[in-house]
Each structure stands twice: as structure tokens, then as C-alpha cells.
Amino acid sequence: MEYPSKLIEQAVEEISKLPGIGKKTALRLALYLLKESEDQTLALSHALNELRQNIRYCKYCHNISDDEICNICVSHRRDKSIICVVEDTRDVMAIENTSQYTGLYHVLGGVISPIEGVGPSDLNIDALVNRVKDSHGAVKEVIFALSSTMEGDTTTFYLTKKLKEYEVKLSTIARGIPIGGELEYADEITLGRSILSRTAYAKD
Amino acid sequence: MHIEKLSLFGFKNYEEVALTFSNEVNCLVGENGSGKTNLLDAIHYLSMTRSAFNTIDSQNVKFGEEFFSIRGDFRLSEKALPVLCSYQEGKGKTFKVNKKEYARLSEHVGKLPVVLIAPNDTDIIRDGSEARRKFFDAIISQIDAEYLDNLISYSKYLKQRNSALKRFANVGRTDYELLKIYDEHIIGLSLYINQRRSDFIIDFEKLFQNHYDKLSEGNEKVSIHYRSEASDSDFKELYNNALRKDLALERTTMGVHKDDFRFTIEGKPLKKFGSQGQQKTFLVSLKMGHFDIIRELKGFKPILLLDDIFDKLDSRRIQHLMERVVNHDFGQIFITDAREERTRTILNELKISANFYRVNRGTVIQ
């Protein structure tokens, strides 16, 4: 496509890199921003800058956090003997929404999928193993809440192997989850129920 | 089972077209390049959820358009079954039957089976083992949904393992624990797929040979030999022993993705020792075997799509097919031909009545 200005082209180029946004939509968004007041656009670019520069990950659970340790890990009301393992922050948000879970989390940052260039060492797996190990028995249960895809299952399996030498109960959440397996699409009631009725993982 | 109506939007060279079919013989005639095969392919899409010729969906969108939709009104044991397949750039493919979308496309395969005879079928004999695995896998998938699911799983695990092997080579460190997880699945699924393929071939070979005998007047002995490393009773050990080789070559060297179906005539490889005519007879017999096994196991007749057969087959093989048409062995049939007169003559001689459709650069006159 021919653009009337290099600046428009540049903006379209960047915006269209976002998932689910093609060139046409990117152009519409760019023109929309130009029509809006300058303050609006500056607020957006400010938010993005802040996000990028100041984002932090909780040093324990690796969830996105404003501080070194996140609100959940720091809370006295959370049950520190249970860790729920999830793919990313959206899963933490979905489970928190159910108000059914009072333990801690561990955010892996994805699932094992060498096709997409993600191996075990690219995920926060060692950190999870260390958390369990260094707790010296304080962590009593690890719940896997990964999507029920082949990659999610492989990751769960891999983690159970890594954790089996420790005195910790391993379980997976019951699969009442819609196909596609994404936790964020599961409705809150099903998700809440599946965390309560999780099944123990056989250690062999 | 048959298709009553077909409507296309933005599919290949069709902007918009709607057709009503006979539940017996339908002839699509028109110049080369006019869009006859594309119509067969649209029906193939509705059956197998993808093209028979170009499996990249985006390339089947009409040049310059952003989406295609293929709608077919089928009838399956008196019940109306509207099927809609659409593809949109950036959004992907959706597949609906009775307005209900499938969670997975594979659920549809086998519900409305088709058998396609096309000029590029010769690849099954000439190409490498992959072409034959694809041919037989497509048939088994149409009659056994569990097989298709397992086949899909197998290919996912295989791809992940191969990518893992490449990655390990790049970073210079191997995660044996991860490989073990993939191995367990690949071994288990290999044994399952191997068993299913060998059971299938026993049934299929009989049906196939029956046709070959009729076509060749019973003078030649032909066979299909299924070969698989997974048939070996030590398969698990062989697979595990290949690990070092796999790490060196950065790919999985053992498993049912290496299977072959060898075609022989008088005990010798068909590809090298079969004449042109024998190879064609072999192909037609494979396709008739496909038709028969579906009819036998599903209890109804698949739709038969015959692409340019009057060009590619000689009179004896055509006669064999047409006898079956006359005897009502087949259900609904689609025949394409660039030469309308030829098809009309053949059908007239056999007193077969048919609907004719004149195809002309993306338009069709009924």
C-alpha cells in the first residue's frame, strides 16, 4: 500500500505488528489517534513507556508486579503451603476472579514447545523447583493449571518429573475446561470448581 | 448420501456461484482452466475440511478477495445436512454443520466421505512413501475417527521432538528428560498406528485385488505390502537405540512416519516393472477399493469425484467404471471433461442420464 506520509507508514508498520491487527486496522487506528487530542496520544505513549521501563516480575512467583514481591506473595492471608502453576498473568487473573483459591502462584511464562522455540530452560521452571526445594517441606502441594493441549500436558509431565523427588503433593485441576484449553476463557464457576476438585497426580 | 446444492463465494476462480445437483450423475464440462476441478475441490473441502490439491487455505481465496465460503446442502439418510466451510484472512477456517461449529475440524472427517480420482493420482505410485501414507491415512481416517486423532497427536509429538533435537544441537545441551516424554508418546502411538494400518491393509487388499482381477482379467498377481519398523517386536528397543543417531541427525529416525506401503506386480516393484497400463489399472483398483471399503464400513456410498478420467484412462478401464455406474454400484457422481461431446457419447451409449453443467471462467450454466 502507498501511504501519503512516511510517518503514517512507520506508525502502521509498528501497530500492525500487534497480534490480530492487520495493515488496514493499523491505518484506521493511526488516523484515529491523529484525530484525537494530542494529550490522548501522549497519555497512550506515556503508558506504554512506563509499562516497558518499569514493569517488574515478582521475585518469587514471577507474576507481573509493581514491586519486588507481588501483592499475593506478600499477603498474610494466603496459604503459603500451596502453589498453583500457570502459564501467564492472565491465568492468575482468571483464577483470582473465582475467589476460590487462597494459595500462591507460580507463573511459568509459557509452555514447553520447541517448535515455537520454547524449551524448558526458557521458562521459570528451575525457579519453581528451587521454591519447592528451599521451602524445606513448607510447600505441601503443587497444583498444575496448564492448558489441556499437548504442550500443556507435556509441560505438566515434565514438571512432575522434576518435582517427584521432593515431599510435595502434586495435582492437576479437573479438566472441565472448554476445548482450546485456555484458562482465561473458562467461566468462573467451572474454573473455581475445578480447582476445588483437583485430582492428585500419581507419582511413579 | 449426496449433495443437493453447492454455493461458493470467493473460492478460487469463482466470485459467486450456486448450483443444484442430481443425486446421480453430474457432468461438469468446459475448457481447460475454466474451473471444473475447482468445483470438485469445493466438494472435497466440505468432505475432508481441506483442498485435495492445495492445502494452504489462503491460496484458495479468489485473488484479491479476503475470504471464501463454501456451502453445501447434503442429504444423509433422508436428513438435510447444511455444511458451511469458510476461511477468512487473519481469522482462519471455520466449519459448521447445521450451523454448529466444530471444536476441531477432524471431527468432521468421515461424516460425508468422498472418493476422488484425479490426474495427479499417479503420484501415489511414483512419489516417495509419504504419498502412499497420505493416501491410506486419508482412507483410514474416513472410517475411524480415533485413528485420525492419534495420527494428529503423533505428528505433533514428532514435530516437537524434531524441533527439540535441533534446539539441543544449537545450544549444545540435551534435555533427556524432555525427550523421554516425547518418546513415550511416539512409541505408544507408533504401535497403535502400526496395528491399525496393518489390520486395514488386510481388509483393503482383498477389495483392491478383486477390482484388479476384473480389470486385468485375472492374469497378474498384485499386492500391497505394508512395511513398518513398528512391526518389529523389538521396536521399543530399536527406537531407544537410535537416540544417538537422532541427536546427530537432529531428527527422529524411527517411527511410523517412516512406514511404506510397497506396491508389487508379480512380486516386483510396480513403479519400476509395471507398464503404464498396469499402473493405471492399479490406481483405479486402489480407488475402487477406497470406495468399496467406505461403503462396507459406513453402510452408505461415498460421493465419487472423477476428474478428467476420459482423458487419462483408456477404454477398458473407463468401461469398468461405467459398468459400475450402469449397475448403480455408485451413488452420486461428478465427472469433469473438457470435451462435452465425448462425455455425452459415452453416457448415451450406456443410456446413462445425467445433468450437464457448462463451466466458463468462473460461471456455470446448468
Ligand SMILES: Nc1ncnc2c1ncn2[C@@H]1O[C@H](COP(=O)(O)OP(=O)(O)O)[C@@H](O)[C@H]1O
Ligand atoms: N485463488 C485463486 N484465485 C483465482 N483464480 C484461481 C485461484 N486458484 C486457481 N485459480 C484459477 O482456477 C483456474 C483453474 O481451474 P480448474 O478448476 O483447475 O480448471 P479446469 O476446468 O481445467 O479443471 C485457473 O485459471 C487458475 O488461475
Ligand SMILES: [Mg+2]
Ligand atoms: Mg481440471
Ligand SMILES: [Zn+2]
Ligand atoms: Zn509473587
